[in-house]
Amino acid sequence: MAREIEVKITHADFAYEELIVAISSRYELNFATQVDEIFAATPIDVLNPTAGxxxxxxxxxxxxAPILTVKRRRSHNLDRDEEEVKVESVQAITRVLALMGFGHVAQISKRRAWTRLTDELTICIDSVDDLGVFVEIEALIQSTSSGGYSASEIQQALRLVDPRLADLIYRPGYSIVEKGYDTLLLEMNNS
Structure with missing residues (x-):
């Protein structure tokens, strides 16, 4: 089982294409359009998750083939244990999840560009429908590890790997978003 810790950064001046050009000048980027369907026992589990x-x-x-990811919250909203498996179809797994008490709570559509910076660090540039542009830095570690990364440790790790990239992302006025896209969409739709 893997443990994923994410840091999401946003800035009023982030432009998807600008970030792509800047990062692709130093790294080979992968591109995809992703559609995520989110399932939970209740929307509250997404809006106000607790440990477990x-x-x-x-x-x-x-x-x-679609991928099913099961995420169990650890210490905060973006610190989770994860398991992934390819599934036959979203429709088939939706029926299985319904039998287990999970209902559909959100759909997230995004354009994503990403590259792996190190064995543990991946950077993603996301343009998320209805939410805007974000930079996501993911630290993927073995769940058996007692350690992890905090948001500031991820920032420091990025600064060690590529100081110019860190300066581009952590420019004055940046904000760290401590919620997943699913939570942000549900909050926006419930306001």
Whole structure:
């Protein structure tokens, strides 16, 4: 089982294309349009997760087989244990999840560009429908590890790997978003 810790950064001046050009000048980027379907026992589990809360996500990328990701919250909203498996179809897994008490709570559509900076660090540039542009830095570690990364440790790790990239992302006026896209969409739709 893997443990994923994310840091999401946004800025009023972030432009998807600008970030793509800046990062692709130093790294080879992968591109995809992703559609995520989010399933939970209740929307509250997404809006106000507690330790141990389980959320399921199906991700569809083009013609590829969908992937089911089961996420169990650890210490904060973006610190989770994860398991992934390819599934036959979103419709089939939706029926299975319904039998387990999970209902569909959100759909997230995004354009994503990403690259792996190190074995543990991946950077993603996301343009999320209805939400805007974000930079997501993911630290993927083995769940058996007692350590992890905090948001500031991820920022420091990025600064060690690529100081110019860190300066581009952590420019004056940036904000760290401590919620997932699913939570942000549900909050926006409930306001």
């Amino acid at each position: 809360t389980v959320i399921c996500r199906t991700r569809t990328v083009g013609d590829e």
